[in-house]
Amino acid sequence: MEKKIGMIANGVNIDHIPQGNALNILRYLRLERKYPVGIGLNLPSERMVIKDLVKIENYHLTDEQIKAISVLAPHATFSEIVNYEVVRKFQLTIPEIIEGLVICPNHRCVSHQYRSKFSFTDVSGKTIAHCCYCDHNYDLSEVREFNL
Amino acid sequence: MQNLRNNGLISLQDLSKQDILDILAHAKQFKDGMRKNTLDGKVLASCFFEASTRTRLSFESAVARLGGKTIGFADGSSTSQSNKGESFVDTLKMLNCYADGLIMRHPNDGAARLASEVMNIPVINAGDGANQHPTQTLLDLFSIQDSQGQLEDVNLGLMGDLKYSRTIHSLIDSSKLFNMRLFLIATPELRIASEDLHELRRHGISYSFHSTAEEVIERLDCLYLTRLQKERFNGAIEGNYGISLSTLDKAKPNLKILHPLPRLEELPAEIDDTPYAYYFTQAQNGVYVRQALLDIIFGA
Ligand SMILES: [Zn+2]
Numbered sequence: 001m002e003k004k005i006g007m008i009a010n011g012v013n014i015d016h017i018p019q020g021n022a023l024n025i026l027r028y029l030r031l032e033r034k035y036p037v038g039i040g041l042n043l044p045s046e047r048m049v050i051k052d053l054v055k056i057e058n059y060h061l062t063d064e065q066i067k068a069i070s071v072l073a074p075h076a077t078f079s080e081i082v083n084y085e086v087v088r089k090f091q092l093t094i095p096e097i098i099e100g101l102v103i104c105p106n107h108r109c110v111s112h113q114y115r116s117k118f119s120f121t122d123v124s125g126k127t128i129a130h131c132c133y134c135d136h137n138y139d140l141s142e143v144r145e146f147n148l
Numbered sequence: 149m150q151n152l153r154n155n156g157l158i159s160l161q162d163l164s165k166q167d168i169l170d171i172l173a174h175a176k177q178f179k180d181g182m183r184k185n186t187l188d189g190k191v192l193a194s195c196f197f198e199a200s201t202r203t204r205l206s207f208e209s210a211v212a213r214l215g216g217k218t219i220g221f222a223d224g225s226s227t228s229q230s231n232k233g234e235s236f237v238d239t240l241k242m243l244n245c246y247a248d249g250l251i252m253r254h255p256n257d258g259a260a261r262l263a264s265e266v267m268n269i270p271v272i273n274a275g276d277g278a279n280q281h282p283t284q285t286l287l288d289l290f291s292i293q294d295s296q297g298q299l300e301d302v303n304l305g306l307m308g309d310l311k312y313s314r315t316i317h318s319l320i321d322s323s324k325l326f327n328m329r330l331f332l333i334a335t336p337e338l339r340i341a342s343e344d345l346h347e348l349r350r351h352g353i354s355y356s357f358h359s360t361a362e363e364v365i366e367r368l369d370c371l372y373l374t375r376l377q378k379e380r381f382n383g384a385i386e387g388n389y390g391i392s393l394s395t396l397d398k399a400k401p402n403l404k405i406l407h408p409l410p411r412l413e414e415l416p417a418e419i420d421d422t423p424y425a426y427y428f429t430q431a432q433n434g435v436y437v438r439q440a441l442l443d444i445i446f447g448a
């Protein structure tokens with residue numbers, strides 16, 4: 001059964017986060033302490049078997065933040081709430097390219113001396129992350145290190 | 149070719165089959181003495197952040213033969229990057245102001261791509277870590293073409309480290325463009341990687357596995373031999389790896405042996421005097437290929 005979360009008055013709701021990635025999202029956002037945050041870890045999910053979930057009150061995300069979260073939580077469900085009303089809700093889609101966020105697992109890669117750049121493609125249910133410098137390909141779900 | 153003039157050459161993957169054929173044809177004109185100096189007044193930075201004497205001298209010879217000048221360094225240890233902690237990107241931005249182009253060798257994968265992004269001048273990749281060394285592959289292809297009169301349908305034996313060697317990997321990659329027939333000669337530990345094999349199958353390239361060169365020598369047009377990197381194997385394999393004069397007993401008259409050099413005991417000097425030895429000509433071809441590339445990118 002899909003676990004529901006309590007409605008918030010204003011803020012954002014990120015559901016269907018791959019298990020273990022909720023804390024990465026919070027680390028990435030570096031929220032000031034004034035925002036109430038609800039975190040759900042290891043929740044049962046019909047779509048994903050087990051999922052994480054994050055809701056942040058009185059906070060809204062920039063497009064840049066949504067883009068990064070799309071990489072940290074591929075295909076999660078994003079909703080934005082204003083005055084108890086869901087003003088937009090969509091499934092996150094993986095961006096074509098993101099700079100700086102993913103740390104290339106190839107320790108010989110030159111990106112460690114500068115800034116990483118990855119492109120993404122969905123191939124038979126997997127998201128393949130391609131390092132634009134060393135040309136190595138990775139299964140995104142197996143990439144563990146991010147610049148957060 | 150406009151793409152080359154603007155960006156230089158980072159990876160063979162950036163070139164079409166026609167681009168490759170054009171570069172090889174251009175190189176042939178240099179080999180035949182039909183082309184003249186075209187780099188008068190040009191200054192090229194030849195920067196080797198890791199030493200590679202052979203590749204550096206080949207490039208610098210090519211620049212000098214075209215009438216250009218080089219500035220730079222032969223290994224990274226003397227640069228302010230290593231001495232004063234200057235960032236790699238700052239070093240590149242500085243070089244960008246001093247030269248008309250950069251020829252770069254670097255120990256890190258992707259370094260040439262990064263350089264081409266932060267610099268306005270064209271960059272030629274002279275090897276970036278385990279990633280790419282496009283002029284090596286071009287000179288290998290040129291050598292196959294020039295010694296056999298064609299690239300298509302050549303019977304090519306690849307022998308040595310088929311799993312990790314960058315040189316071999318790039319040749320396997322190019323074999324798809326020219327429908328070569330591959331004879332893969334290696335010990336079980338050094339067999340071709342499964343992704344490479346998958347690619348060959350996808351492109352309908354014929355190949356077969358062999359454990360010694362003797363098994364297939366009578367079918368080969370070219371035998372490409374590489375050295376095993378001792379660091380990698382702790383001497384476990386070398387003992388019985390290589391060829392000898394007797395390997396060539398049944399060779400076809402047109403057989404040519406290629407090797408990127410430096411060689412170790414896999415290619416004994418007794419073979420140098422046979423008509424099959426082509427590796428020093430191959431090294432010389434490297435200068436023509438680099439002249440062609442420099443002419444296309446920087447020429448008047
Ligand atoms: Zn990389």
